Amino acid sequence: MLLLITHNTELSYTEMISESVMELRVTPRQEMYQHRLSFDLAIGPPTSVNSYFDWLGNSVHSFTVNGFHNAIRIEATSVLEVDRKTIDLMDTNDRWPLEPPADYTLCDYMQFGGPVVDCPELRELVHDLRVRPGTPVGEIAFRMMQSVHDRFVYEQGHTTVSSPITDFLRLGKGVCQDFTHLFIGMARALGIPARYVSGIVHPMKEALRGTTQTHAWCELLFPEFGWVALDPTNRRQAGNNFVTLGVGRDYRDVAPNKGVFRGRAVESMAVTVESTLLQQVPEELAAERLRPLPIPVYPGWARDRRILSNAFQVAKSAQQASQIAQQTGQSAQ
Amino acid sequence: MFESYDLTGVFDEMFEAPGAPRPHYAPALERLSRLDATSFQRRRRMADVTFVNQGITFTVYSDKLNVERIFPFDLVPRIITAREWDIIERGLVQRITALNLFCKDIYHDQRILTDRVIDPALIYGAKMFRREMIGFPVPRDIYIHICGTDLVRGGDGQYYVLEDNGRTPSGVSYVLENRTVMKKVFPQLFDDYQVRAIEDYPLNLLNTLSHIAPRHADNPTIAILTPGIYNSAYFEHSFLARQMGIELVEGQDLLVENNFVYMRTTAGLRRVDVLYRRLDDDFLDPLSFRPDSLLGVPGLMNAYRMGNVSLANAVGTGVADDKAIYPFVPDMIRYYLKQEPILPNVPTYVCARDTDRKFVLENLDKLVVKATNESGGYGMLMGHQATQTEREKFAELIREDPRNYIAQPIVELSQHPSAIDEGGKLRFEGRRIDLRPYILSGDKVIVMPGGLTRVALRRGSLVVNSSQGGGSKDTWVLEE
Numbered sequence: 066m067l068l069l070i071t072h073n074t075e076l077s078y079t080e081m082i083s084e085s086v087m088e089l090r091v092t093p094r095q096e097m098y099q100h101r102l103s104f105d106l107a108i109g110p111p112t113s114v115n116s117y118f119d120w121l122g123n124s125v126h127s128f129t130v131n132g133f134h135n136a137i138r139i140e141a142t143s144v145l146e147v148d149r150k151t152i153d154l155m156d157t158n159d160r161w162p163l164e165p166p167a168d169y170t171l172c173d174y175m176q177f178g179g180p181v182v183d184c185p186e187l188r189e190l191v192h193d194l195r196v197r198p199g200t201p202v203g204e205i206a207f208r209m210m211q212s213v214h215d216r217f218v219y220e221q222g223h224t225t226v227s228s229p230i231t232d233f234l235r236l237g238k239g240v241c242q243d244f245t246h247l248f249i250g251m252a253r254a255l256g257i258p259a260r261y262v263s264g265i266v267h268p269m270k271e272a273l274r275g276t277t278q279t280h281a282w283c284e285l286l287f288p289e290f291g292w293v294a295l296d297p298t299n300r301r302q303a304g305n306n307f308v309t310l311g312v313g314r315d316y317r318d319v320a321p322n323k324g325v326f327r328g329r330a331v332e333s334m335a336v337t338v339e340s341t342l343l344q345q346v347p348e349e350l351a352a353e354r355l356r357p358l359p360i361p362v363y364p365g366w367a368r369d370r371r372i373l374s375n376a377f378q379v380a381k382s383a384q385q386a387s388q389i390a391q392q393t394g395q396s397a398q
Numbered sequence: 399m400f401e402s403y404d405l406t407g408v409f410d411e412m413f414e415a416p417g418a419p420r421p422h423y424a425p426a427l428e429r430l431s432r433l434d435a436t437s438f439q440r441r442r443r444m445a446d447v448t449f450v451n452q453g454i455t456f457t458v459y460s461d462k463l464n465v466e467r468i469f470p471f472d473l474v475p476r477i478i479t480a481r482e483w484d485i486i487e488r489g490l491v492q493r494i495t496a497l498n499l500f501c502k503d504i505y506h507d508q509r510i511l512t513d514r515v516i517d518p519a520l521i522y523g524a525k526m527f528r529r530e531m532i533g534f535p536v537p538r539d540i541y542i543h544i545c546g547t548d549l550v551r552g553g554d555g556q557y558y559v560l561e562d563n564g565r566t567p568s569g570v571s572y573v574l575e576n577r578t579v580m581k582k583v584f585p586q587l588f589d590d591y592q593v594r595a596i597e598d599y600p601l602n603l604l605n606t607l608s609h610i611a612p613r614h615a616d617n618p619t620i621a622i623l624t625p626g627i628y629n630s631a632y633f634e635h636s637f638l639a640r641q642m643g644i645e646l647v648e649g650q651d652l653l654v655e656n657n658f659v660y661m662r663t664t665a666g667l668r669r670v671d672v673l674y675r676r677l678d679d680d681f682l683d684p685l686s687f688r689p690d691s692l693l694g695v696p697g698l699m700n701a702y703r704m705g706n707v708s709l710a711n712a713v714g715t716g717v718a719d720d721k722a723i724y725p726f727v728p729d730m731i732r733y734y735l736k737q738e739p740i741l742p743n744v745p746t747y748v749c750a751r752d753t754d755r756k757f758v759l760e761n762l763d764k765l766v767v768k769a770t771n772e773s774g775g776y777g778m779l780m781g782h783q784a785t786q787t788e789r790e791k792f793a794e795l796i797r798e799d800p801r802n803y804i805a806q807p808i809v810e811l812s813q814h815p816s817a818i819d820e821g822g823k824l825r826f827e828g829r830r831i832d833l834r835p836y837i838l839s840g841d842k843v844i845v846m847p848g849g850l851t852r853v854a855l856r857r858g859s860l861v862v863n864s865s866q867g868g869g870s871k872d873t874w875v876l877e878e
Contacts, residue, residue: 084653086685086697113656117703120532127700131655169511169518176523325684325696 066147066305067343068267072279074139074322075335081366082328085130089322090263090311091141092124098149099309103350107140109358121318123311132362135330139322140358144343144350147305152290154302157203159289161196162256171286174258179315180227180242181250186234190216190247191254202257202287206295209251213244214300226316241281241298242316248283248297249315258286260312262294263319267306267340278338279321282307308340399431400815400826409555409812410828411476422479422876425590430474435824438473438817441583445471448579454572454633469572470869472816475580475587476831476851483847483875486549486557489741490835491843492731494545497564497718498839499734501541504717505531515733516726520750523801524723524770526565526716528679530686534703536712537610543710544603544674545837546570546850549741551812558744558809560832562727564719565711566676569850570836571634572870574599574641580872592877594847599836600641603674606840610708611671618671621645621661623652625677625693635676649677654697659707672708679713721770721804722748744809749800758805759796762789765805767796780860782808811860814871816853830854832862833873847875 072091093101106126108114114128130137177183194208220238230250233243245261252259266280282303284292294303311319326332405413412423419427449468478486503510504521505528511518521527546567548560577596581588604620611618624635626648639646645661652670653660660667675682681691686699701707717723725746728739747754747765758765762781769777779792796803813828835849851873852862862868 084696086654086700088685088700115657115700115704120529127657127697129654129656129697131653169522172519172522173529323685323689325689 066267067346068143068145068147068306068308069341069343069347070141070143070145070265070267070308071337071339072141072143072265072321073337074137074141075337076137076139076324077333077335078135078326078328078330080328080330081133081135081363082326082330083131083133084327085134085137085324086326087128087130087137087322087324089126089139089141090119090123090319091139091321092126092310093143093145093264094123094309094311096309099145099147101143101145102346103142103144103352103354105140105142105351105354105356107138107142107356107358109136109138109360110134110362111357111359114355119318121311121313123313123319130362132364133366134360134362136360138358138360143308144347145308147308149294149303149305149307150290151302151304152203152287152293154203154207155201157201157287157289159202159287160198161200161202161205162198163202163288165256166258166286166288171258173314174260174286175253175256177250177253179317180229180246181253181315182229182231183250183254184231184234187230187247187250187254190234191251194251194255196255202285205255205257206252206285206293209248210295210297210300213248213251213297217244217247219244219298226320244298245281245283246315248295252283252285260284260292261315261319262303262309263311263313263316263321265308265310265338265340267308267342269304269306278336279310280307281316284312399824400427403815403826404828407553408810408828408830409551409553411551411812411814411831422477426475426477426587429587429590430826433824435819435822438824439819439822442473442817442819444583445473445579448582449575452575454575470853470855471576471579472829472853472855472869472871473580473584474815474817474826475872475874476814476833477591477874477876478848480876480878485740486835487845487847489557489559489739490547490837490845492735492737492740493547493559493562493727494542494837494839494843496727496731496734497545497562498539498541500730501712501715501718502536502539503734505541505714506533510730510733513733515729516723520722520748520801521717523750524717524720526679526714526720528714528717530699531712531714537612537705537708540610540839541712541715542718543606543610543712543839545839546834547837549833549835550744550809551833553810555812557741557833559727559741560744560809561721561724562719563834564715565678567834567836568631568634568676569834569870570599570846571637573836573846573848573850573873574637576870576872591874593874594877596846596848599846600638602838602840602844602846603638604642604644606838606844607672607674607710609840610710612705612708614706615669615671619645619661619669620672620674621647621670623647623649623673623675623677623695625649625681629676631676638674649692649694652695652698654695654701657697657701657704657706659695659698659701670707672710674710679716682709682713721746721768722750722801725804744806747805749796749803749805754805755796755800758803759793762793762805764807766808767792767803767805770802770804780808781805808860811854811862814851814853816855816869816871827857829857830860830862831871848873 112128116126218238224239230247233239249259282296284294313319542564546563549557550560607620622639659670680688682694683698684691685696731739749755765781767779811830814831815826816829818825818827836846838844851871853869854862855869
């Protein structure tokens with residue numbers, strides 16, 4: 066499937082802010098099943114952008130805007146081709162329990178951490194799957210999707226991206242991050258390596274839940290097939306309309322954007338994603354391109370008004386729950 | 399004054415047998431014995447006043463009042479012979495070399511894991527394993543530039559390594575100040591000895607920091623990054639900045655632009671090339687680590703990653719001084735250096751291992767239990783002194799999160815005479831001590847001759863941490 070994706074993020078602030086520092090993970094990954102032909106990133110206010118691969122192989126773009134500004138706009142446009150293999154979950158040979166993997170770096174996808182919290186309610190859910198020695202792993206995955214789908218309701222406004230699965234288990238309602246984190250927790254409780262995927266879904270005929278914008282799903286490692294992409298929110302395997310942006314242990318590793326700024330303003334964020342099915346590769350594609358957007362900075366602003374607060378704020382885009390504990394910044398060595 | 403001095407059951411630094419000082423202590427003992435209580439008191443008051451006036455104080459965190467206290471100073475110096483020091487020094491150089499190789503390996507090839515010398519699960523379960531550092535080449539391959547290794551001496555007189563403080567070890571300012579004060583209040587004591595100088599430490603530290611400056615910085619700007627005045631070691635941060643003639647900055651004084659770090663000065667922005675950061679990894683950069691940290695510099699990690707600013711110590715060294723990884727340092731020495739360790743470890747039970755955990759739970763009354771990611775004497779159980787309830791609480795904690803605990807037999811620290819003042823009468827009593835030498839790795843490894851000798855001032859106590867009522871004394875390493 067050949068897709069053109071535009072992924073735009075508009076951050077606006079109720080007052081002037083300064084010293085914005087941002088990190089983006091919005092570049093579609095290069096994978097066996099996903100070939101990126103072009104990536105174009107436009108950022109305003111104009112600034113210099115640096116990129117690197119993080120330890121998970123996700124490509125990261127970082128930038129700072131130090132002058133006074135009250136808006137940031139990010140436009141990421143990609144052209145890519147997706148060709149995934151799907152498997153028949155009811156016909157797999159890997160049996161539970163899985164041998165501990167020889168690749169120890171998979172530890173990261175087998176231990177709990179961050180929002181993926183081990184708890185009795187999770188264990189209960191796993192217990193109800195009635196997994197027995199010899200149960201095919203594909204069938205376990207299927208039962209897990211069934212269980213999550215039957216017991217939890219997709220509804221926005223109850224959780225945030227940093228909500229631990231204990232919240233989701235208690236409320237019974239949440240969005241794709243919650244479904245994915247819970248699903249990962251169940252897999253890890255069973256000793257199946259599971260990782261988080263952030264991405265974009267091109268809408269197909271049938272209605273998919275949570276597809277209007279970015280989406281989150283999960284990959285389980287089947288020794289026989291490798292990583293198998295499953296969308297627990299919609300109880301299905303990821304198809305060719307699923308575009309992978311980042312993979313990680315959980316949401317914390319793949320947040321599409323996170324930032325910090327100085328000022329007292331309240332931030333609001335609007336994300337719009339559009340995707341177009343292409344029939345042929347457009348001409349004159351740039352493999353990778355960076356462009357400035359004409360969003361203003363106000364260098365004279367500081368002289369007109371005094372800044373009352375010096376505190377850094379974590380941009381809402383990061384949406385990390387912050388509890389400011391007594392900070393000493395150093396353990397007593 | 400030494401009449402009732404008790405030597406039973408421990409290694410005493412000064413006496414071989416009752417009334418028989420070790421040869422290198424004889425001249426000092428001679429002078430101390432000739433002193434009367436009044437003149438000793440006078441010297442002590444002089445010393446105390448000097449410390450207060452200099453503002454050499456620290457804060458105890460668990461103390462609700464957060465009051466500043468002076469670090470009690472014990473006027474009887476500890477003396478180490480050249481021969482003994484030679485072993486310690488070689489042992490420490492060997493250890494820091496292996497630890498730096500370990501950090502490089504862990505964040506690059508992970509040979510020590512693929513060869514299964516260390517269980518990978520232990521590393522991947524370590525809170526201080528910073529995945530952000532994977533594949534990132536730090537300047538000159540040095541991770542731990544400043545290390546403060548804790549040594550203790552067992553009943554057999556052997557020095558053991560208790561822990562390697564490879565993150566942001568503190569205390570070196572006390573070492574320098576103790577020497578200054580000692581020279582002022584007890585100059586005669588130095589007459590009989592050739593004590594190795596320690597005063598070049600700030601210069602050596604500055605050279606160590608310059609050594610890692612980014613290539614583009616011909617005349618690098620170096621600064622100390624402090625968490626601020628509420629930090630217990632703030633005195634030390636300002637002391638070292640003053641001694642080295644460099645800036646002392648807080649996170650809010652810095653700013654990142656186009657992946658370079660700048661300092662806000664009255665004359666505008668000035669680029670900073672090297673930061674001696676006295677801030678834990680967690681607080682360094684709210685974008686990469688704890689998002690609620692107001693102490694750090696947003697974007698600092700990106701500037702670091704691009705090689706535009708160097709940090710000492712490097713990010714992620716906590717993986718080497720995790721207490722559950724400490725037991726493997728002798729194996730690291732054998733693995734990377736093909737040498738036998740010169741300084742042994744204290745035997746350690748890793749609760750993450752089933753057999754060790756079983757043993758620990760059965761012998762809680764004989765062991766010291768420590769949380770693997772805590773330091774400074776916090777999160778610790780002294781089994782033999784604890785109540786049954788406290789032991790049960792720890793047993794529960796260990797069962798819940800075995801990876802987070804290790805246990806060690808109670809090390810009988812060596813003792814050293816301390817001057818004890820009881821109702822205006824001067825007496826000397828044995829008090830337990832440890833030793834924290836400071837090691838710099840730059841162009842070459844430099845071990846400061848001596849270090850911080852901490853004293854457990856409560857009679858019979860084995861806890862020397864300043865946060866737990868410890869004091870310190872001047873530490874002499876002899877020339878010959």
